[in-house]
Amino acid sequence: MNYNLNNNINKGQRASNYTAFKNLLQLITHEKKNLLLAFGAILLNALLNLMGPLLVSYAVDHFIVKKNYHGLILCTSVLIGMYLIALFTSYFQTKLMGRVGQRTLFTLRNAIFFKIQQLPVAFFNQNKAGDLISRVNNDTDKLNQFFSQALMQFIGSLAGMIGAGIFLISLNFKMGLVTLFPALIILIFTRILSPWVKRKNAINLKTVGALSAEIQESLGNFKAIVAFNRRDYFRKRFSEANNNNYQTATSAGIANNIYLPFYSMCSSIAQLLVLVIGVYLITQGEFTIGLVLAYLGYANYFYSPLRQLATLWANFQVAMAGWDRISEILNLESDLEIIPKKEVTPASTALVEFRNVHFGYPEGKEILHNINLNLEPGKTYALVGPTGGGKTTTASLIARLYDPTQGVVLLSGRDIRSYSNEERTNKIGFILQEPFLFTGTIKENILYGNIAYQNASNEELLNVIKASNLEKLLAIFEQGLDTKVVGGGEGISLGQKQIIAFMRAVLRKPDLLILDEATANIDTVTEQLLEEILQKLPTTTTKVIIAHRLNTIENADEIYFVNSGEVVKAGSLQNAMEKIMEGSRES
Numbered sequence: 001m002n003y004n005l006n007n008n009i010n011k012g013q014r015a016s017n018y019t020a021f022k023n024l025l026q027l028i029t030h031e032k033k034n035l036l037l038a039f040g041a042i043l044l045n046a047l048l049n050l051m052g053p054l055l056v057s058y059a060v061d062h063f064i065v066k067k068n069y070h071g072l073i074l075c076t077s078v079l080i081g082m083y084l085i086a087l088f089t090s091y092f093q094t095k096l097m098g099r100v101g102q103r104t105l106f107t108l109r110n111a112i113f114f115k116i117q118q119l120p121v122a123f124f125n126q127n128k129a130g131d132l133i134s135r136v137n138n139d140t141d142k143l144n145q146f147f148s149q150a151l152m153q154f155i156g157s158l159a160g161m162i163g164a165g166i167f168l169i170s171l172n173f174k175m176g177l178v179t180l181f182p183a184l185i186i187l188i189f190t191r192i193l194s195p196w197v198k199r200k201n202a203i204n205l206k207t208v209g210a211l212s213a214e215i216q217e218s219l220g221n222f223k224a225i226v227a228f229n230r231r232d233y234f235r236k237r238f239s240e241a242n243n244n245n246y247q248t249a250t251s252a253g254i255a256n257n258i259y260l261p262f263y264s265m266c267s268s269i270a271q272l273l274v275l276v277i278g279v280y281l282i283t284q285g286e287f288t289i290g291l292v293l294a295y296l297g298y299a300n301y302f303y304s305p306l307r308q309l310a311t312l313w314a315n316f317q318v319a320m321a322g323w324d325r326i327s328e329i330l331n332l333e334s335d336l337e338i339i340p341k342k343e344v345t346p347a348s349t350a351l352v353e354f355r356n357v358h359f360g361y362p363e364g365k366e367i368l369h370n371i372n373l374n375l376e377p378g379k380t381y382a383l384v385g386p387t388g389g390g391k392t393t394t395a396s397l398i399a400r401l402y403d404p405t406q407g408v409v410l411l412s413g414r415d416i417r418s419y420s421n422e423e424r425t426n427k428i429g430f431i432l433q434e435p436f437l438f439t440g441t442i443k444e445n446i447l448y449g450n451i452a453y454q455n456a457s458n459e460e461l462l463n464v465i466k467a468s469n470l471e472k473l474l475a476i477f478e479q480g481l482d483t484k485v486v487g488g489g490e491g492i493s494l495g496q497k498q499i500i501a502f503m504r505a506v507l508r509k510p511d512l513l514i515l516d517e518a519t520a521n522i523d524t525v526t527e528q529l530l531e532e533i534l535q536k537l538p539t540t541t542t543k544v545i546i547a548h549r550l551n552t553i554e555n556a557d558e559i560y561f562v563n564s565g566e567v568v569k570a571g572s573l574q575n576a577m578e579k580i581m582e583g584s585r586e587s
């Protein structure tokens with residue numbers, strides 16, 4: 001499956017504004033009560049504001065013209081009271097929506113993070129961490145801004161406009177239509193331009209992601225950059241990404257600001273129309289001054305929010321572009337689904353069996369071609385072959401980091417796809433080529449993913465470590481279990497990292513232990529120690545060892561040669577050596 005989020009195939013799935021917004025609202029259904037309260041407050045606010053021009057018009061025609069000061073004071077008091085309540089409703093909804101926005105941000109970030117964690121390794125192969133971070137941090141924040149600041153203003157402005165429109169039409173139908181005509185032009189203009197504006201914002205968010213990916217890549221590889229003196233190269237790449245972001249941000253800014261001048265112009269035209277026609281109607285005796293004032297007031301109530309809407313609509317486009325990028329992740333499903341359990345009569349006693357397995361990475365050539373393989377319990381297997389021959393890929397299929405493109409992998413006679421993740425990882429321990437350590441202590445790192453000893457005290461754990469013959473390895477670290485590990489294992493040598501990863505895997509007592517170049521950075525004395533520990537593992541533990549160092553594999557029961565899509569028995573170590581030499585010469 002193609003998991004590349006920045007690939008063109010995903011663009012076809014982009015939702016319209018309406019569908020995107022509907023999907024987004026589904027995510028915040030639990031905020032229904034607060035949204036309704038805020039909605040009520042904003043409607044009340046709009047209604048109170050709308051009563052203003054009518055009261056002013058009434059005051060002019062009935063109290064000012066007729067010099068009724070008592071009525072004027074009363075009317076003014078009502079007006080002040082109304083504006084005070086309107087102020088309170090505005091404060092109330094702002095506070096409420098601020099909280100809704102923050103909670104939405106929280107929910108969204110959790111939803112994306114949890115989804116990312118469910119996705120298979122292929123997803124991480126195809127996407128840059130920086131871009132994913134930008135989606136989790138930056139794009140969700142765009143939505144938060146929309147929710148906490150813009151949504152209710154948006155609804156309030158719309159409600160105000162609809163109310164003002166009703167007043168305009170009901171006060172004088174023809175004049176109302178003339179006043180509202182520029183709004184029709186605005187609507188058409190907005191509909192035509194919105195997809196373009198959203199696209200500009202989507203491109204901008206993509207370049208923010210690319211910039212973030214660039215930063216992440218250079219920070220993650222700073223040692224290589226310094227060692228190879230590639231600062232200039234990375235500076236150039238960063239400048240390019242930064243420049244791209246600058247260009248797209250500028251054009252998104254222009255796109256976002258295109259509404260405002262046009263809306264303002266239409267608004268001024270509408271007010272001019274009211275004035276001209278209103279003055280004409282007064283001279284004809286069909287209108288009063290108060291009515292023209294009210295008309296101007298309502299035209300203002302109709303067109304002022306429109307100006308605000310111009311900015312809000314741009315915010316909405318940014319938020320929807322962000323939401324598209326977020327939904328791209330939320331809509332992904334892992335293709336490593338768990339299928340129903342179906343016992344397969346084992347063709348053999350094998351712990352792991354490959355039946356006609358084919359595999360290729362997305363958009364790549366086939367790496368494994370029709371492989372049939374049996375790994376028996378308790379035996380040690382070595383996978384050897386030239387660089388890039390497919391050893392790690394074979395091991396990854398055994399551990400179900402990927403599924404075969406064809407054929408099936410069986411674990412204890414059962415399709416490996418029918419095991420839950422927990423069952424499978426309990427049975428298989430995989431020590432990767434580049435072990436990753438988490439910030440914490442060695443204890444936390446060796447217990448990573450190990451439920452059995454999660455709450456064990458240091459003393460209890462030390463006993464388990466002794467029983468597993470690992471105490472000599474732990475002794476390499478001065479502060480034992482409490483040795484601090486920082487920033488992914490910085491400050492710890494690669495060999496030491498491999499020892500911690502080794503202890504982590506052995507302590508889980510798996511049925512199958514895969515060591516992928518797991519001792520490549522360990523001195524020969526310590527390697528001998530690891531070999532002894534491996535020998536003392538339960539007799540039923542199957543071991544798969546991938547190694548270039550031949551002394552590591554000399555005790556294997558069976559050696560497999562992996563190259564050019566094939567996994568074949570190499571027979572003796574000597575034979576394997578010759579095959580590797582041949583394979584290397586060919587490639």
Ligand SMILES: Nc1ncnc2c1ncn2[C@@H]1O[C@H](COP(=O)(O)OP(=O)(O)OP(=O)(O)O)[C@@H](O)[C@H]1O
Pocket residue numbers: 125361362364367385386387388389390391392393394
């Ligand atoms: N994530 C990936 N996406 C695409 N192609 C990949 C990926 N990982 C490996 N490959 C390709 O698959 C082939 C086999 O790679 P693999 O890592 O299995 O080889 P290997 O025998 O373990 O090599 P080495 O001895 O260098 O570790 C190589 O051509 C490699 O470029």
